[in-house]
Amino acid sequence: MAFYDLSKADRITLVAKINGYLEKAVTGGRYKNCLRYFNDPDTYIRKTAYLAVGRLYIAKPELQAAVLKTLEQLLPHNSFYVRQTVVNAAGEIGKNDFEVVQSFFDNGLFDAHHAVRNAVIGSVKKMGEVNPEPVLQWAKQYLHHEDxxxxREICHGIELRGRKHPLDILPMLKELEFDKTARVRNTLVHVLGQIAYKKGCLAIVLAHLKTWKNPEVVAGALEEIIDVHDRYKDFAVLTQDEARTMVAAYFER
Structure with a gap:
């Protein structure tokens, strides 16, 4: 039975069971036992597993070495479910202690399966939001990677930090304005739009775009910024007309 097919009471019981089971596996050095949940086809079971491991690392410092060893042993597994769950668990740890899990992201970025690479993006987002300095420093080294x-994945991964602290990532994004790959430039434009509709961000994004030199990327970003204020009108701080007026004030459109 899938996780959300269970009643709320049964889900609580299952979460407690998974927490206890994984702690016992880590403590006893039986990393293969973790596969029971790390390799489950249910997304929410795997999420419960990686959250459990992340909490275990934070709550019990005496088990930190064992947690990391467990994840290291599981990372090469042939199941992408397992590798994805390992990366997500590392992301939970990296919110507080990025340096000890950096290697998981160095590996995950190049994983053959998109689900694992997506887990890297998601983890960079959540880590960068609360532990930005080491995460963004790590991300910078891949901004101009040959692949x-x-x-594209790094550009997407740093997005969430920009929603509250746009100036932390706008200089990094600017480095991609002349990227030769349309897919990368499209992601860049998307990320700029996702930042711009958040509270207090539009003016900062527009002022920064004034310093950019690629007119096609800037034009695409401005179109996206105006459009996103309609697509996300229930969440945007400004109306689309207000956003359009502000864009015109900066760029005389």
Whole structure:
């Protein structure tokens, strides 16, 4: 039975069971036992597993070495479910202690399966939001990687930090304005739009775009910014007309 087919009471019981089971597996050095939940086809079971491991690392410092060893042993597994769950668990740890899990992201970025690479993006988002300095420093080294997908994934991964602290990532995004790959530039435009509709961000984004030199990327970003204020009108701080007026004030459109 899938996780959300269970009643709320049964879900609580199952979460407690998974927490206890994984702690016992880590403590006893039986990393293969973790596969029971790390390799479950249910997304929410795997999520419960990686959250459990992340909490275990934070709550019990005496088990930190064992947690990391467990994840290291599971990372090469042939199941992408397992590798995805390992990366997500590392992301939970990296919110507080990025340096000890950096290698998981160095590996995950180049994983053959998109689900694992997506787990890297998601983890960079959540880590960058609360532990930005080491995460963004790590991300910078891949901004100009020869693989276009790596550049695109890094661009996407730093997005969440920009929604509250746009100036932390706008200089990094600017480095991609002349990227030769349309897919990377499209992601760049998307990320700029996702930042711009958040509270207090539009003016900062527009002022920064004034310093950019690629007119096609800037034009695409402005179109996206105006459009996103309609697509996300229930969440945007400004109306689309207000956003359009502000864009015109900066760019005399």
């Amino acid at each position: 276009k997908e790596i550049r």
